[in-house]
Amino acid sequence: MTTKTTYGIKTMLTFIIPSLIGLLLFMTPISYHDAITIPIAIVSKSMLSILGDSVTAIVTGVIVFSTAVSVLTKLFKPKLITEHSFLNSLFNVTPVWLLVRLLGATFVTLTFLKIGPEAITSGGTGALILNDLLPSLFSVFILAGMLMPLLMNFGLLEFVGTLLTKIMRPVFNLPGRSAVDCMTSWLGDGSVAILMTSKQYEGRLYTQREAAVVGTTFSAVSITFSLVVISQVKLEHMFVPFYLTVCFAGIMAAIIVPKLPPLSWKKDLYIDGTAPKPDDEVIPKGHGVFSWGLEQALAKASQANGFKQTLNDGVKNAVDMVFGVIPVIMGIGTIALIIAEYTPVFQYLGMPFIPLLELLQIPEAVSASQTVVVGFADMFIPSILAGSIESDMTRFVIAALSVTQLIYLSEVGALLLGSKIPVNIAELFLIFILRTLVTLPIIAGLAHLIF
Numbered sequence: 311m312t313t314k315t316t317y318g319i320k321t322m323l324t325f326i327i328p329s330l331i332g333l334l335l336f337m338t339p340i341s342y343h344d345a346i347t348i349p350i351a352i353v354s355k356s357m358l359s360i361l362g363d364s365v366t367a368i369v370t371g372v373i374v375f376s377t378a379v380s381v382l383t384k385l386f387k388p389k390l391i392t393e394h395s396f397l398n399s400l401f402n403v404t405p406v407w408l409l410v411r412l413l414g415a416t417f418v419t420l421t422f423l424k425i426g427p428e429a430i431t432s433g434g435t436g437a438l439i440l441n442d443l444l445p446s447l448f449s450v451f452i453l454a455g456m457l458m459p460l461l462m463n464f465g466l467l468e469f470v471g472t473l474l475t476k477i478m479r480p481v482f483n484l485p486g487r488s489a490v491d492c493m494t495s496w497l498g499d500g501s502v503a504i505l506m507t508s509k510q511y512e513g514r515l516y517t518q519r520e521a522a523v524v525g526t527t528f529s530a531v532s533i534t535f536s537l538v539v540i541s542q543v544k545l546e547h548m549f550v551p552f553y554l555t556v557c558f559a560g561i562m563a564a565i566i567v568p569k570l571p572p573l574s575w576k577k578d579l580y581i582d583g584t585a586p587k588p589d590d591e592v593i594p595k596g597h598g599v600f601s602w603g604l605e606q607a608l609a610k611a612s613q614a615n616g617f618k619q620t621l622n623d624g625v626k627n628a629v630d631m632v633f634g635v636i637p638v639i640m641g642i643g644t645i646a647l648i649i650a651e652y653t654p655v656f657q658y659l660g661m662p663f664i665p666l667l668e669l670l671q672i673p674e675a676v677s678a679s680q681t682v683v684v685g686f687a688d689m690f691i692p693s694i695l696a697g698s699i700e701s702d703m704t705r706f707v708i709a710a711l712s713v714t715q716l717i718y719l720s721e722v723g724a725l726l727l728g729s730k731i732p733v734n735i736a737e738l739f740l741i742f743i744l745r746t747l748v749t750l751p752i753i754a755g756l757a758h759l760i761f
Contacts, residue, residue: 317608328463358446372448372636376415400634415637417644436644436647443720443721451505454501465607465610468610471490482564501529518581526741552706563716643719643724646720650688678699683746703760711746
């Protein structure tokens, strides 16, 4: 029988107050300008409006600076960076990632100065990434990175994780704490959830398999962005059945896809190669689920090192994402959009789906097939291409599929590749195809019931 540790009121408040603030900022849905969102997203938008037009110049400067320091580190190996563990991990990158950063710096400079090939700088490629995507990610990374320790350092994940283990482990073979990532995505922002997943993986809270599964399966699209997608295909009056369809298809994909390669091949080892203890999630005798969750949370809160350490952790998170991930998104995202806009690659890749779409009795199957794989480049492209399709049902299916496919290189894919989560681009594409094959029949079946 496990003895219960007694914690004082100070430890209890250390757990409760930061955790409640974190819940309020990251997971409390509120109505703002006739849309459901979370406070962190509102603060992020406010920050963007304060920065105004200067934000693109700031982002350009960040990418160029990060790349320049990375090149100098590779060439001259300055002790100031190589002997500092955080700076070394940030700037002393592998040759492949250095190349990606160089591409990102080249693309962002040409796009910002509006010079060079239109394929790089046009509104459908480089300018889309620089002007529409990176400013919002920049503000989200700074705010979410700074405030992430409220969720991670004071016991909230331990408490929620213990309570939800009975659901998450049998259904998804994941720790209960992964439900927090999922809720953060659905209510707010998938990029925040990937940041959370990466940090938990680095902190030995997720194994390689768990981090890969959560990053590619539970970093779902927010309610707000789902509304943008359904509005793009002019079916906003059908948002409720659309979102229920997305949720159901997404849950089925979350159950099925992790049981298939490449996710099923991932090892249940932590980032340092050690294996989790078999009793990590066992509730000891003498404890209920709630009391053990509370004890785990208070044990974590008692280890919190005060405001200074929390601020330090937050600054590191923000710097890591801003200087490490934003250049990657500019590089990979622009390449993906150039391929989508200026080559028939995705059109050819969509051809094998024509027989499946016809079998599922989707009207205008040939036109719809061109949108199926292009979502790997950017989630918004399928709903843009669907504008020329007359059938409401087909546009509904395309919009729902683009949201449940989840992995798109202009944001989520680039974020995953730029993080420590153990997935590569080939694995991401295979997971994208598997999610498509799992969710398309489900969405089509529900669409036939709705229309």
